[in-house]
Amino acid sequence: MIPSFGHSLETLRWWNSQVAQALVRGAQTPFYLFSPEPVRIALAQLEGLDFGCPTRHWLSCKTQPFAPLLAWWRKSGRPIEVVSEFEFHAALRAGFSLDEILVNGPAKQRWLPRVSGRHLRVHFDSTRELTTLLPLARRQHWRIGLRIRTRAEHDPGNPSHPTQFGFEPAEAISALRQLRRAGLTPESLHFHLRTNVAQASHYGSAFRELAEFCAAARWAPIYVDCGGGLPPPHTRGLQGQDFAERMDLDEFARTCRRGLARLGGIRELWLENGRFLLAGSGVLVIQVLDAKLRSGIRQLICDGGRTLNALVSTWEDHELRPLERRGGRSVPTAVYGPTCMAFDRLAFRPMAAGIHPGDHLVWFDAGAYHLAWETRFSHGHGEIWWAETNRLRRIRSAETA
Numbered sequence: 123m124i125p126s127f128g129h130s131l132e133t134l135r136w137w138n139s140q141v142a143q144a145l146v147r148g149a150q151t152p153f154y155l156f157s158p159e160p161v162r163i164a165l166a167q168l169e170g171l172d173f174g175c176p177t178r179h180w181l182s183c184k185t186q187p188f189a190p191l192l193a194w195w196r197k198s199g200r201p202i203e204v205v206s207e208f209e210f211h212a213a214l215r216a217g218f219s220l221d222e223i224l225v226n227g228p229a230k231q232r233w234l235p236r237v238s239g240r241h242l243r244v245h246f247d248s249t250r251e252l253t254t255l256l257p258l259a260r261r262q263h264w265r266i267g268l269r270i271r272t273r274a275e276h277d278p279g280n281p282s283h284p285t286q287f288g289f290e291p292a293e294a295i296s297a298l299r300q301l302r303r304a305g306l307t308p309e310s311l312h313f314h315l316r317t318n319v320a321q322a323s324h325y326g327s328a329f330r331e332l333a334e335f336c337a338a339a340r341w342a343p344i345y346v347d348c349g350g351g352l353p354p355p356h357t358r359g360l361q362g363q364d365f366a367e368r369m370d371l372d373e374f375a376r377t378c379r380r381g382l383a384r385l386g387g388i389r390e391l392w393l394e395n396g397r398f399l400l401a402g403s404g405v406l407v408i409q410v411l412d413a414k415l416r417s418g419i420r421q422l423i424c425d426g427g428r429t430l431n432a433l434v435s436t437w438e439d440h441e442l443r444p445l446e447r448r449g450g451r452s453v454p455t456a457v458y459g460p461t462c463m464a465f466d467r468l469a470f471r472p473m474a475a476g477i478h479p480g481d482h483l484v485w486f487d488a489g490a491y492h493l494a495w496e497t498r499f500s501h502g503h504g505e506i507w508w509a510e511t512n513r514l515r516r517i518r519s520a521e522t523a
């Protein structure tokens with residue numbers, strides 16, 4: 123059976139019609155096609171939840187650093203989270219004011235002095251960073267927060283190793299003392315568990331740690347920033363596990379409500395979901411160039427794939443559908459990109475035997491961490507198209523040799 127990733131027929135048809143229009147308008151494969159409409163829908167889902175206090179959604183710039191999306195998000199009146207000088211400038215260029223930019227990420231002492239300004243919001247990540255930036259923070263009246271590493275934050279490749287982010291609780295207590303001595307009052311407490319968090323209870327454990335920490339530190343932050351991590355629908359692990367299967371959003375909201383109540387005095391909950399909001403906002407379109415049959419497996423070699431356009435396929439499986447309807451039985455099919463790496467396999471699944479060179483394949487849910495991780499391995503960057511309110515535009519032309 124051809125696997126289904128649970129998209130509605132309406133969604134599949136809408137993307138197909140956008141892709142077909144782009145091709146009629148001369149789109150060259152491989153290309154990404156992005157749209158803000160799915161972001162609007164995912165945002166409405168999160169904004170419909172009851173967190174028990176006002177909630178601010180920051181755009182995770184790293185997830186989809188794409189100027190038209192930044193402009194669309196800013197027009198909607200929401201702020202942006204950045205983690206590098208490049209992202210900071212992208213945010214300024216999209217028109218965000220300093221008040222609408224939250225600076226996260228490690229080792230900011232290297233670049234933040236070059237760009238910072240009055241009243242910037244900064245989450246400190248380490249003692250060295252804080253000590254180096256403290257004089258500037260005082261002069262420019264930054265609004266400050268601390269990122270704390272909760273016990274569940276581990277390097278996924280080495281689960282016995284903690285991640286490198288944020289303060290350990292004992293370090294954070296010293297950091298608070300340092301800030302207070304300098305006359306600064308930190309406002310926000312931040313954590314980011316990981317991506318594709320499996321279930322709401324993981325946030326619950328983090329909130330319990332925050333409460334313990336705040337009690338020990340005698341600190342009452344006014345904002346809590348839970349980072350991102352909510353899994354988007356329709357994406358799976360390579361073993362077939364549905365990332366979002368056990369994540370109940372109402373339970374997530376209840377967990378946050380309980381956690382915030384435990385902390386007391388929180389004015390706003392901040393969220394920075396990347397994947398959840400953005401994955402569904404794009405597709406990758408590739409064309410089949412060649413077909414081979416080996417050991418009972420049909421191999422389709424295409425002009426785009428994992429190495430160039432979809433690094434996440436290394437650990438994620440997404441919907442992949444032929445644009446043209448083709449008959450024939452379903453046969454085990456491996457879909458490859460054009461690079462000279464056996465690694466360049468976008469997907470392996472049963473597909474119609476009638477698919478042939480010249481046909482187009484559409485890889486869904488390419489709106490998060492695809493553009494950010496595209497490569498130019500032996501090839502140039504491909505085109506990008508943007509479909510906003512019934513207007514389809516080519517935003518980037520393909521690089522030529």
Ligand SMILES: Cc1ncc(COP(=O)(O)O)c(C=O)c1O
Nearest residue numbers: 314317349350351394395396397
């Ligand atoms: C601090 C921070 N916030 C938000 C995000 C977005 O995460 P996700 O795309 O899993 O929601 C990340 C991702 O790495 C992050 O590091």
